[in-house]
Structures are given as C-alpha cells and as structure tokens.
Amino acid sequence: MISSLVVAFVVGGLICVVGQFLMDGLKLTPAHTMSTLVVSGSILDGFGLYEPLIAFAGAGATVPITSFGNSLTHGALEEAEKHGLIGVLTGMFEVTSSGISAAILFGIIAAFIFQKRNTTY
Amino acid sequence: MKNKWIVILLFLTLGACSDAPERVVYPSDDLELEKILDKQDSIIGYKSLMDNNTLLVSIEIPTMKRFSKVKIEENIKKELENEYPNKKVIVIDDLKIKWEIEKIIEKEHESKELTKSIEKILALSKEET
Amino acid sequence: MDQKQFEDIVEKQNPKTPMFTNMLKAFLVGGIICTIGQLIIFFYIRFFSFTERTAANPTAATLVFIAMLLTGFGYYKKISQFAGAGSAVPITGFGNSVVSAAIEHKTEGYVLGVGGNMFKLAGSVIVFGVLSAFFVALIKTILVKIGVVSW
Amino acid sequence: MVKANGTIQFTEKPSISSTGVTVGPMEKDSPFASAFDEILLVEKEKNESYEEANTRFIEKACAITVKKGHEKMENIDVFIGGDLINQLSPTNFAARKLNIPYLGVFSACASSVESLIIGSLLLESGKASSILAGASSHHPAVERQFRYPLEYGAQKPKTAQWTVTAAGFALLQKQVKNAPIITHGTIGRVVDGKQTNPFHMGAAMAPAARDTIERHLTNTNSKMSDFDVIMTGDLGKIGLNILKDMFTDEDCHVILQDAGAQFYGEDTFFNAGASGAGCSAAVFLSHIYNQLQNGTFKRVLLVATGALLSPLTFQQGETIPCIAHAIECRMEKRN
The missing domain is CATH 1.20.5 (Single alpha-helices involved in coiled-coils or other helix-helix interfaces)
Known part of the structure; x- marks a missing residue:
C-alpha cells in the first residue's frame, strides 16, 4: 500500500510537471494547457496505454485531468466494441459522469452558500 | 525527542497497513492449485476461493509489474482454465476482492454460503465504471 | 527607436521565469494531491463496495468537494499561486474553475449568471x-x- | 493655443483646488496611505456587487473633493470621469446620483489624466467654472472582467500587476490661490509596441509613455532635468525599467518615477506593482498634489498610461495598443 502511495505521488507529480512545462515553457494559457492534457489522455487511451498507467499508478493517473480524456475515450471504445460505430457517440459520458456531475452540483452549492469575499493577501 | 516517537509511530501504523503478501488457498485441500500459483513468478501473493462452479483467485502483482496487469491476469487465467476446464475461472488483482476473500476465509463459510459470497464478489468485479 | 531595439530592451528587462522551481513546486503539490486521492481511494475500497477500478469515481467527486470548500474560503488561489500546474492539472483544478466561476457570477442570478457561466473556464x-x-x-x-x- | 503634436498650453491657469481619494482595504499598507483621504475597509458591503461598490467609491471620493473645496455639489458645472468597467457603468451610475452634467471618458488607465485635460479645456474656454474630474478602478470588478474569476487559481507571473481599488477626483477651478496649476496638457497617440502578453502591461505601455514624454519635452522646449519628477501612471517596476532604458538621458534614472511601481512598496505579493485608472488618480491627486502644495515639487509631469485592450481583442490575437496622456503641473510661488 505504501508503494502505491509513492507511485501515485510520483506519477501524479510528473503529469503536473508536464502541465507546468506547457504553461511556462510553451507559454500556454491555463485553458490551453488543460485542453492539451485532456486530448493527450484521450490519445494515450487510443493506443491502449492509459489503462495500464492507471493499473500502475492508481490515483496518480486518475486524479490528473488527463484521466478525463481517457475515460471519455474509454467509454466510447467500450460501447463501440459492443454496438459498432454508433457506440462511439453514445458511450462517451458513460464513465466520466462523476467528475462533471460533481462539479456542477458543488458549483451550484458553492454559489448558494458562499459570498464573494473581500480581497486578502 | 517527541518527533522521533511520532516518526516511529507513523512507521508502525503504515507498516501495519502493508501486510506481507500471503499465499492462501481455500478450501485448503487443493495442492494442485497451490502448485500452479506458486510457480508464477510475476505475482508475489495470492488468495483463492473455490466452490463447485467457480474458482476465484485474487493475485498480488508487484508495483513495478502492474503496467502489464491485464496480461498477467489473463495468462494465469488461461493456465488455470486448462487445469479446471469445467469451472468458471476468475483471476483479478484488486484490493477490494482480496479483502473480501480474506473476510470469507476468516469466517470459514459452509459450502452453500460460500457460493453466495462468491457470487457477490463476482458481481463486484464485473462493474466496470 | 525602432521595434527591434524596443524588443531587445523588453527581453533584457523581463524577469526569467524560474522554470525549475516552478516545476519542482508543481511536482510536489500535484504529487501530494494525487497521494491524497490515493488515500481516498483506499478509504472507499475499505469501507464501501468499490473495487480499485470503480473507486476512482467517488474519489473524483470527493476531490471536487474539497476543491469547492478551498475555493469558497479563498485558499485555492493561494495554493495555485505557489503550485501553478500542480493544483490546476488534478481534478481539483477542474472543480476550482467551475466553482470559482459559479461564485463569481452569482450576482447575475442563478440562471443567467451561475448556470450560464459555470463552464466558462472548464x-x-x-x-x-x-x-x-x-x-x-x-x-x-x-x-x-x-x-x-x-x- | 494647440501647438503641433497635441500639446495644449493653458493660459487661464486652471488649478486643482481640492482633491479626494478613497482607497480599498488592500491599499492601507501603501507607502502613500497617509495621503489618502479615506481608506474603506471593505471592498464591498454585504449584498453589494463589486460594480456597485465601485460606484460607492466614486461617490465618496466626489463628496470628499467637493467638501474639501468648500463647494456645494449643485455648484459644480460638469462632472468628468472614467473607469475600466464595460460602458463605464460605475461612473455612469455615480453620475446618476450626483445629478450634474456629465462626460464619461475612456482611455483605460489613462482616463485619470484625460479627464483632467478635458476639464482644463472646459475651464479655459470659459464655459464652465467648477469641474469635478477624475477616475477610478476597483480590483475585483476589473479582475473578473479582464482576467479570471477572483477565486480561480491561476499562477500570476512576475510581470503581472495588481489593479488597485481606488477612486481619485479633483475639483478644477480657475485661478485659485495656493493651488497647483495645470500649465500644459499633452494628448497621447495610440502607440502599439506589438506586445501580446496581457500579464505584462508595463512593456506594452512603455512606448506610449515614451512617445508622450518626448513630445511634451520637445513641444515645451524643456528637458528632463527641468522637472522635479516625471511620474508615469502604472508601468510597474519592470515597465519603468523598460521606459528608462528607452531614454538616453542620464537624468531619467532619478526623475522618471512610476506610481504603480511605488504604490505597494516592495511587497512581492503584488508582483510588478499596481495598475488601474485608480492607481494614477490616487497617487497624482494625493501624494503629488500634497508635495506640490507644500512646495517640495515645483514642476511635475504626470503621465497616465493606458492599455487599450479588451478580453475580446486579446483573444482574437490582436496586439495591445496603448496610450499615454500627460499634464504638467506647477506650483507658483506664494504671494
């Protein structure tokens, strides 16, 4: 179990380093960086490489935003395997829903309970 | 001085979590199965359950080999299927399954209940999302 | 003074981005967030009927929840200023972008403001x-x- | 009177008879804090939007200015103001309450000096006798419009500047005794340094500032050392260094100063310093105004710089065009 924590730390950290490089080195805006990472996660899954990474790193691979692209692709591929080309369209959100629905739900809740704050240091 | 104790305590608690890999076969009268699983060098531990229809094996793959987790699972599954052609064989590396198997072994179920609990685990392992 | 000279001056005066330190910070904070994620995964496996494969979903939701609290109390932007991509790349950064936009546009009402702008960044x-x-x-x-x- | 190249000489001695500056809570640690008239400890009151809060800052600054000038609000002929929010809504809404004839002006952060130039021209023409002019900016309101939501975690680079929460207004009247006089105004040209980074406004605005300063010096036949200080509005620390490098004059290292670079002192939290229309307005109309009044400065050039970008043009890949307006203020010997 400790080894899986260490692996999650290292792999997750490295994905973030890639993100930081995109921001600092290639001067991308945060939105561009995130989109790039999501697309690369999706492509990695196309080559069947992201699932082994999850098996290896656990949260180190599922927590970064790259896993979002992976699970979209993965859902689409799984459906496609069952139903052919139509499945590509229908399967996409089958796996991903939790992150998005949580974000929507908690976003509304936050708007409800939190006031805008005065600026502080 | 205080810090030292905290560190020691931390190691002890963390150490307690990472229990050493075990090799358990249940019911324990199947030596053939143990032999097959023992000679697998890609795993460091296993726990298996068997009833009349199903053979359920939870394996433990060392962290560095986990990239090829699916392949290892499939290889072992094939080997076991050859050995037990009339049983449904499931080989999986998963903490939850391992813990569930441990629970069952501890309780030492009767064969009827054993089937029931195996079915429960099977349902769990099939969930994909 | 032509454009070239001006650009040389800007180049000379621009502070260098501390790439290495930034990456190190991103590595540490990103790593810590993923480790917390792994602990949450263990928690869900241990106490609920989730397998290693399915536990990632409630973990994502939990992390977004934590991000909501940190955003609402104003801590997330401070973490981000230090960590950069380290806090933006994990799912918490996705949560932060949604929640911050939602809080921001509350004044324009729930439908047009919150509903319409929530995914402005995400x-x-x-x-x-x-x-x-x-x-x-x-x-x-x-x-x-x-x-x-x-x- | 309008000389070539946009420098206007004012002969009727339009003078700044009083000023009023209100700032927000983040500005209370500023080195200039003692010169500000009022520090409001909440950026927004409960149930108030940031835009409404901006309006409140303007109204308060106007009230202070008029009170300090021993005038009544109904005696003011024209109100001239500007801010950074879409369609100038905070200033418009303040004007709704003030209920005096109103001109809204916009040249981003250079609005502060633009309104003073227009005010001086109105006085010069003899068509008005008391004018309230100034500008404001409000950090959270500006931030959400030009950048990201306030609570969004985006790493700010070292070149980023912090929009100040402040409103600065001045009462302009003709030939007031013991008050600084606006002698010249130079209207800026839109200069494009081909900069595209919205987190590095200093570099974008420096060419505009240089253009205006140079034209002002040529048109008034003066040199840098004739001034006690030439203060730019909000180039920030890095932008100020870029501007200094663009001049060959040795004196520039002492005489060129920047309100944005000094506004928050050496606090690294604010990265390159302050920005915003409120920044130049607050510093010019408090610190510089006081120094002129007590005779420390005799002749100053105030150059407010503005970056004329919008989130839209930036996303469409446009460069950041900039403008700088300047006024020259003098304090004549007391008699």
Whole structure:
C-alpha cells in the first residue's frame, strides 16, 4: 500500500510537471494547457496505454485531468466494441459522469452558500 | 525527542497497513492449485476461493509489474482454465476482492454460503465504471 | 527607436521565469494531491463496495468537494499561486474553475449568471475532451473493422 | 493655443483646488496611505456587487473633493470621469446620483489624466467654472472582467500587476490661490509596441509613455532635468525599467518615477506593482498634489498610461495598443 502511495505521488507529480512545462515553457494559457492534457489522455487511451498507467499508478493517473480524456475515450471504445460505430457517440459520458456531475452540483452549492469575499493577501 | 516517537509511530501504523503478501488457498485441500500459483513468478501473493462452479483467485502483482496487469491476469487465467476446464475461472488483482476473500476465509463459510459470497464478489468485479 | 531595439530592451528587462522551481513546486503539490486521492481511494475500497477500478469515481467527486470548500474560503488561489500546474492539472483544478466561476457570477442570478457561466473556464476541457475522444474512438473502431488492430 | 503634436498650453491657469481619494482595504499598507483621504475597509458591503461598490467609491471620493473645496455639489458645472468597467457603468451610475452634467471618458488607465485635460479645456474656454474630474478602478470588478474569476487559481507571473481599488477626483477651478496649476496638457497617440502578453502591461505601455514624454519635452522646449519628477501612471517596476532604458538621458534614472511601481512598496505579493485608472488618480491627486502644495515639487509631469485592450481583442490575437496622456503641473510661488 505504501508503494502505491509513492507511485501515485510520483506519477501524479510528473503529469503536473508536464502541465507546468506547457504553461511556462510553451507559454500556454491555463485553458490551453488543460485542453492539451485532456486530448493527450484521450490519445494515450487510443493506443491502449492509459489503462495500464492507471493499473500502475492508481490515483496518480486518475486524479490528473488527463484521466478525463481517457475515460471519455474509454467509454466510447467500450460501447463501440459492443454496438459498432454508433457506440462511439453514445458511450462517451458513460464513465466520466462523476467528475462533471460533481462539479456542477458543488458549483451550484458553492454559489448558494458562499459570498464573494473581500480581497486578502 | 517527541518527533522521533511520532516518526516511529507513523512507521508502525503504515507498516501495519502493508501486510506481507500471503499465499492462501481455500478450501485448503487443493495442492494442485497451490502448485500452479506458486510457480508464477510475476505475482508475489495470492488468495483463492473455490466452490463447485467457480474458482476465484485474487493475485498480488508487484508495483513495478502492474503496467502489464491485464496480461498477467489473463495468462494465469488461461493456465488455470486448462487445469479446471469445467469451472468458471476468475483471476483479478484488486484490493477490494482480496479483502473480501480474506473476510470469507476468516469466517470459514459452509459450502452453500460460500457460493453466495462468491457470487457477490463476482458481481463486484464485473462493474466496470 | 525602432521595434527591434524596443524588443531587445523588453527581453533584457523581463524577469526569467524560474522554470525549475516552478516545476519542482508543481511536482510536489500535484504529487501530494494525487497521494491524497490515493488515500481516498483506499478509504472507499475499505469501507464501501468499490473495487480499485470503480473507486476512482467517488474519489473524483470527493476531490471536487474539497476543491469547492478551498475555493469558497479563498485558499485555492493561494495554493495555485505557489503550485501553478500542480493544483490546476488534478481534478481539483477542474472543480476550482467551475466553482470559482459559479461564485463569481452569482450576482447575475442563478440562471443567467451561475448556470450560464459555470463552464466558462472548464468548458473547453469538456469540448476538446469529447472531440478528441470521438475521433480517437472513431479511428480505432474503423481500424478494428478493417482488421489493422484489435481491441 | 494647440501647438503641433497635441500639446495644449493653458493660459487661464486652471488649478486643482481640492482633491479626494478613497482607497480599498488592500491599499492601507501603501507607502502613500497617509495621503489618502479615506481608506474603506471593505471592498464591498454585504449584498453589494463589486460594480456597485465601485460606484460607492466614486461617490465618496466626489463628496470628499467637493467638501474639501468648500463647494456645494449643485455648484459644480460638469462632472468628468472614467473607469475600466464595460460602458463605464460605475461612473455612469455615480453620475446618476450626483445629478450634474456629465462626460464619461475612456482611455483605460489613462482616463485619470484625460479627464483632467478635458476639464482644463472646459475651464479655459470659459464655459464652465467648477469641474469635478477624475477616475477610478476597483480590483475585483476589473479582475473578473479582464482576467479570471477572483477565486480561480491561476499562477500570476512576475510581470503581472495588481489593479488597485481606488477612486481619485479633483475639483478644477480657475485661478485659485495656493493651488497647483495645470500649465500644459499633452494628448497621447495610440502607440502599439506589438506586445501580446496581457500579464505584462508595463512593456506594452512603455512606448506610449515614451512617445508622450518626448513630445511634451520637445513641444515645451524643456528637458528632463527641468522637472522635479516625471511620474508615469502604472508601468510597474519592470515597465519603468523598460521606459528608462528607452531614454538616453542620464537624468531619467532619478526623475522618471512610476506610481504603480511605488504604490505597494516592495511587497512581492503584488508582483510588478499596481495598475488601474485608480492607481494614477490616487497617487497624482494625493501624494503629488500634497508635495506640490507644500512646495517640495515645483514642476511635475504626470503621465497616465493606458492599455487599450479588451478580453475580446486579446483573444482574437490582436496586439495591445496603448496610450499615454500627460499634464504638467506647477506650483507658483506664494504671494
């Protein structure tokens, strides 16, 4: 179990380093960086490489935003395997829903309970 | 001085979590199965359950080999299927399954209940999302 | 003074981005967030009926929840100023972008403000995620159909 | 009177008879804090939007200015103001309450000096006798419009500047005794340094500032050392260094100063310093105004710089065009 924590730390950290490089080195805006990472996660899954990474790193691979692209692709591929080309369209959100629905739900809740704050240091 | 104790305590608690890999076969009268699983060098531990229809094996793959987790699972599954052609064989590396198997072994179920609990685990392992 | 001279001056006066320190900070904070994620995964496996494979979903929701609290109390932007991509790349950063936009546009009402602007920042992630997933899956399905690769 | 190249000489001695500056809570640690008239400890009151809060800052600054000038609000002929929010809504809404004839002006952060130039021209023409002119900016309101939501975690680079929460207004009247006089105004040209980074406004605005300063010096036949200080509005620390490098004059290292670079002192939290229409307005109309009044400065050039970008043009890949307006203020010997 400790080894899986260490692996999650290292792999997750490295994905973030890639993100930081995109921001600092290639001067991308945060939105561009995130989109790039999501697309690369999706492509990695196309080559069947992201699932082994999850098996290896656990949260180190599922927590970064790259896993979002992976699970979209993965859902689409799984459906496609069952139903052919139509499945590509229908399967996409089958796996991903939790992150998005949580974000929507908690976003509304936050708007409800939190006031805008005065600026502080 | 205080810090030292905290560190020691931390190691002890963390150490307690990472229990050493075990090799358990249940019911324990199947030596053939143990032999097959023992000679697998890609795993460091296993726990298996068997009833009349199903053979359920939870394996433990060392962290560095986990990239090829699916392949290892499939290889072992094939080997076991050859050995037990009339049983449904499931080989999986998963903490939850391992813990569930441990629970069952501890309780030492009767064969009827054993089937029931195996079915429960099977349902769990099939969930994909 | 021509454009070239001016650009030389700007180049000279621009402070260097501390790439290495920034990456180190991103590594540490990103790593810590993923480790917390792994602990939450263990928690869900231990106490609920989730397997290693399914536990990632409630973990994502939990992390977004934590991000909501940190955003609402004003801590997330401070973490981000230090960590950069370290706090933006994990799912918490996705949560932060949604929650911050939601809080920000509360004054314009729940429908037009919160509902309309919530995905102002995170929307591009979803759009390009879906787009690339569609094409990747399409190409792979076709390749499988014509027998170049297998699933 | 309008000389070539946009420098206007004012002969009727339009003078700044009083000023009023209100700032927000983040500005209370500023080195200039003692010169500000009022520090409001909440950026927004409960149930108030940031835009409404901006309006409140303007109204308060106007009230202070008029009170300090021993005038009544109904005696003011024209109110001239500007801010950074879409369609100048905070200033418009303040004007709704003030109920005096109103001109809204916009040249981003250079609005502060633009309104003073227009005010001086109105006085010069003899068509008005008391004018309230100034500008404001409000950090959270500006931030959400030009950048990201406030609570969004985006790493700010070292070149980023912090929009100040402040409103600065001045009462302009003709030939007031013991008050600084606006002698010249130079209207800026839109200069494009081909900069595209919205987190590095200093570099974008420096060419505009240089253009205006140079034209002002040529048109008034003066040199840098004739001034006690030439203060730019909000180039920030890095932008100020760029501007200094663009001049060959040795004196520039002492005489060129920047309100944005000094506004928050050496606090690294604010990265390159302050920005915003409120920044130049607050510093010019408090610190510089006081120094002129007590005779420390005799002749100053105030150059407010503005970056004329919008989130839209930036996303469409446009460069950041900039403008700088300048006024020259003098304090004549007391008699």
